[in-house]
Amino acid sequence: MSRAPKSKRSPPVVLSLRLEEILRQLPEAQLTALVQRIGISVDANKRIDVSSQVARALLMLPEARDPNRFPGPTRELLYRIAEARGVLAVASLPAAAEPLVLRGIVYVREASDGGKLLVLPIAFMMQLKSWEGEDPRGMRALLSQSHPDVAASIASHYLGRTATPPVALSLEAAWEIVSDRSKLAEEIEKLAPSERKLLQAIERVGGEVDTEELLDLEREPMRLRGAMGATPSRRGVGFALERRGFLIPVHPNRHLVPTDVAEIVGLERRNEREAHRRDIRTFVLGEDHSPRRARFAEDPAPLALAMALVVRDPGVEVRAGVGTPRSLIAKFATRFGRSSEDVAMIAALSRAIGLWDPSAIGVASPPGSYVVGELQRQLFRAWELGGAWDEARADGEVVRAQGEAREASAVGVIRSMVLEALRELSDGRWAPWEAIASYVRSDSRTPGLTRLIERWAQRACVEALSPAEIAAAVALQSLHVLGIVDLGDPEGDSDLENVPPTIRITPRGRELLRGEPSSEVPEPCKFIDNQSLRVGRSATVGQVVGLSPFVEIGRVTGALDLSISPQTVSQALSAGFEGDVILARLEAVAALPDPIARLLAQATAVLGRAELVQTAGFIWVEDPEIRELLRTRRQTADLFIDPSPPSGLLLVQGVEMDRLARRCRSLGVELYVEGEVHRTRSIAPPARGSGARRLDSGTLKPPSSRQVSRGQDRASGRSSQNIPAVKRGTDSE
Numbered sequence: 001m002s003r004a005p006k007s008k009r010s011p012p013v014v015l016s017l018r019l020e021e022i023l024r025q026l027p028e029a030q031l032t033a034l035v036q037r038i039g040i041s042v043d044a045n046k047r048i049d050v051s052s053q054v055a056r057a058l059l060m061l062p063e064a065r066d067p068n069r070f071p072g073p074t075r076e077l078l079y080r081i082a083e084a085r086g087v088l089a090v091a092s093l094p095a096a097a098e099p100l101v102l103r104g105i106v107y108v109r110e111a112s113d114g115g116k117l118l119v120l121p122i123a124f125m126m127q128l129k130s131w132e133g134e135d136p137r138g139m140r141a142l143l144s145q146s147h148p149d150v151a152a153s154i155a156s157h158y159l160g161r162t163a164t165p166p167v168a169l170s171l172e173a174a175w176e177i178v179s180d181r182s183k184l185a186e187e188i189e190k191l192a193p194s195e196r197k198l199l200q201a202i203e204r205v206g207g208e209v210d211t212e213e214l215l216d217l218e219r220e221p222m223r224l225r226g227a228m229g230a231t232p233s234r235r236g237v238g239f240a241l242e243r244r245g246f247l248i249p250v251h252p253n254r255h256l257v258p259t260d261v262a263e264i265v266g267l268e269r270r271n272e273r274e275a276h277r278r279d280i281r282t283f284v285l286g287e288d289h290s291p292r293r294a295r296f297a298e299d300p301a302p303l304a305l306a307m308a309l310v311v312r313d314p315g316v317e318v319r320a321g322v323g324t325p326r327s328l329i330a331k332f333a334t335r336f337g338r339s340s341e342d343v344a345m346i347a348a349l350s351r352a353i354g355l356w357d358p359s360a361i362g363v364a365s366p367p368g369s370y371v372v373g374e375l376q377r378q379l380f381r382a383w384e385l386g387g388a389w390d391e392a393r394a395d396g397e398v399v400r401a402q403g404e405a406r407e408a409s410a411v412g413v414i415r416s417m418v419l420e421a422l423r424e425l426s427d428g429r430w431a432p433w434e435a436i437a438s439y440v441r442s443d444s445r446t447p448g449l450t451r452l453i454e455r456w457a458q459r460a461c462v463e464a465l466s467p468a469e470i471a472a473a474v475a476l477q478s479l480h481v482l483g484i485v486d487l488g489d490p491e492g493d494s495d496l497e498n499v500p501p502t503i504r505i506t507p508r509g510r511e512l513l514r515g516e517p518s519s520e521v522p523e524p525c526k527f528i529d530n531q532s533l534r535v536g537r538s539a540t541v542g543q544v545v546g547l548s549p550f551v552e553i554g555r556v557t558g559a560l561d562l563s564i565s566p567q568t569v570s571q572a573l574s575a576g577f578e579g580d581v582i583l584a585r586l587e588a589v590a591a592l593p594d595p596i597a598r599l600l601a602q603a604t605a606v607l608g609r610a611e612l613v614q615t616a617g618f619i620w621v622e623d624p625e626i627r628e629l630l631r632t633r634r635q636t637a638d639l640f641i642d643p644s645p646p647s648g649l650l651l652v653q654g655v656e657m658d659r660l661a662r663r664c665r666s667l668g669v670e671l672y673v674e675g676e677v678h679r680t681r682s683i684a685p686p687a688r689g690s691g692a693r694r695l696d697s698g699t700l701k702p703p704s705s706r707q708v709s710r711g712q713d714r715a716s717g718r719s720s721q722n723i724p725a726v727k728r729g730t731d732s733e
Helices: 019-024 028-038 050-059 072-083 095-102 139-144 148-159 167-178 181-189 193-204 211-218 237-242 259-272 274-286 301-310 326-336 340-352 372-385 411-425 433-442 446-460 467-481 507-514 541-545 566-574 579-589 594-604 624-632 657-666 705-719
Strands: 087-090 107-110 116-119 208-210 224-226 229-231 248-250 254-256 485-488 502-505 532-534 561-563 615-620 648-652 670-673
Touching: 019 050, 019 167, 028 050, 050 167, 072 087, 072 095, 095 107, 139 167, 139 248, 139 259, 148 167, 148 237, 167 181, 181 259, 193 211, 193 237, 193 259, 208 211, 211 237, 211 254, 274 411, 274 433, 301 326, 301 340, 301 372, 301 541, 326 340, 340 372, 340 467, 372 507, 372 541, 411 433, 411 467, 411 502, 411 507, 433 446, 433 467, 433 502, 446 467, 467 485, 502 507, 541 579, 566 579, 566 594, 579 594, 624 648, 657 670
Parallel strands: none
Antiparallel strands: 087 116, 107 116, 208 254, 224 229, 248 254, 485 502, 532 561, 615 648
16 A cells, blocks of 8 residues: 655645545554544555545545534534634644544644644535534535535536546535635636626625526526426526536525625625715715714623523523523523623524533633633624524524524625625714615615515515615614624604614724724733632633633623632532632632632631441441440341441441341340331251151141140240340330
8 A cells, every 4th residue: 555654744734625635644553543443444456545445434424424423512623623614723632522533534733833733624524514603605505505416516617527426525626716715716707708797697686596587697598497497507607607616506496606706706896886875975974973872882702701601500401403592591681681682692693603512611622712802703703604693583593493494594795785884984983874774775786685585584484674674683783782883872862863873883893894803902810809700801711611610690791700709619519529620720710819719728628537338227226235235246246337326236238137137136136127027037947867757748746735735835935035126216125
């Protein structure tokens, strides 16, 4: 088996993500161990090498096709690697990565900074189903759910030859081009004029058309009709876009332009809209629109962290793949003083980035490795992708819908309109909402969006909203909750009742929209008094979440305050947490003040030791002489634990009740069980010797009257003796 030798140098940050090439770079011992561990049958007579055979076998694993077979932390880590385009940098190898590494799905490489790189091959990414934190109209999500024939045609175009099964391996060449923005732009520039014109026409109406509309835009006179309606020609312009991955068909008769392609195609048209918006911008910039009062946006990170701490209570149950319970949302809204809509949105985005998963306590991988100051950016990114929250729904949480009803709407296009208008009109100044709404209404995509939303609402069985209503929900609710915009509040002024609210981008929101790093100084965590810990922006999410068993949540406005009291520490100790663990987790966050240090020292101090002895029971013997008799005599000494507590004796584990009663009766002590004397089963007499004369029932003679009277006298004599008895709670009888 000829294989390329593995270089001893550290691999560069940019790695080859093709599965076969990754397997060829493995040392011989690792590849052999992987083959034996998975149970792959390698045939030396095949024309493909061992690495190619192993790659095809790995793609057929049930875990590779259904990540739900993995534990929750492992599944969330797999999603985080896929969101990082297949290469995730971590400080150390997380425990959740072990199942992925053992099954040959994820591979570990050394990073240049001394950390680890978790590499997910492209072929596995092409098989992953879409999850909450992903753009449902993105290129990867559409390719993963496309028909095998469509995927094969896309793979064949970029391979330059016919694609062979498995299609996921053939799609690796296509993904290397469509996932790179510069290479994708070059491919779009190579399109023929008719193809580019059709692509721009579809993007102009919202990036989605049905088959009839596609044929109309394509000016195709021929209509091939099947069971599901019209069928596009395999020789038309639409098919030319389809085999490049620029227009992907979705069952039953829709065709979507991926978000990655729409951003490049619509760039030129967005520049053409500048003349239509010059008048609106002149009006906004020419006057002062500052409100008398305002509602300033708050950082959503403290609220998200507070909910992540509460959901780790054993009494709170949130199932994966199911919407957050309304009772839990109402509980959070009451506890933290926020509206139910705001809490539901932050909860949905927190679940999308894995903040509620048990793996968030680890600081080796996201989300536990996120810095608290970076948490707002992650929540905004999850909202912008649109896989967790949708303003076109009455209830924005997408996970609350079932099955086909989770289909994404065209709200992503409206979000881009609103954000673009905010960048131009409200960058550092107050702007009337009506001016931003005019931007949305004057956009050439608005009529097409109205049509798309109406059709989507019919399929999802929800009430259709207009683009203006969705834009208002995006700007005045979602962006305000995310801390991106401040809202001018005209309520309370009789002269301004009919004036629409004004809006302004916050300094922190300006950095998020521009993609700039935060300019705020990351302050550390600190104790503001003897019991309250204020969480700083420099702490990691995993360190803060790890404090959940022994802290109480205080303020969540502006910053998160956690309270540590003797009650919380005692509850953690009773729940099984060691004092050293509590001390280490607190010291990892902030230096402990003297009162907290003394509290932990007192709570963890050892006053004495107790030994657990396994026992079968306890017999109550109040008479000390009888108790000493049973404890010391040879017949019963081995049945009891010495020493035993006063007024009784502890039984050795494994002692049968009949055996105990017989031994005690041999010393003249009766054993009472549940108020009655315990009667033992009779034991057959020992067999006589071989020389003894055997008697049967025919040879036995009845006893004489003299023998009977003598036996009765002996029995009455024995019953008249004083026999001590053992009975719980009574004296000897």
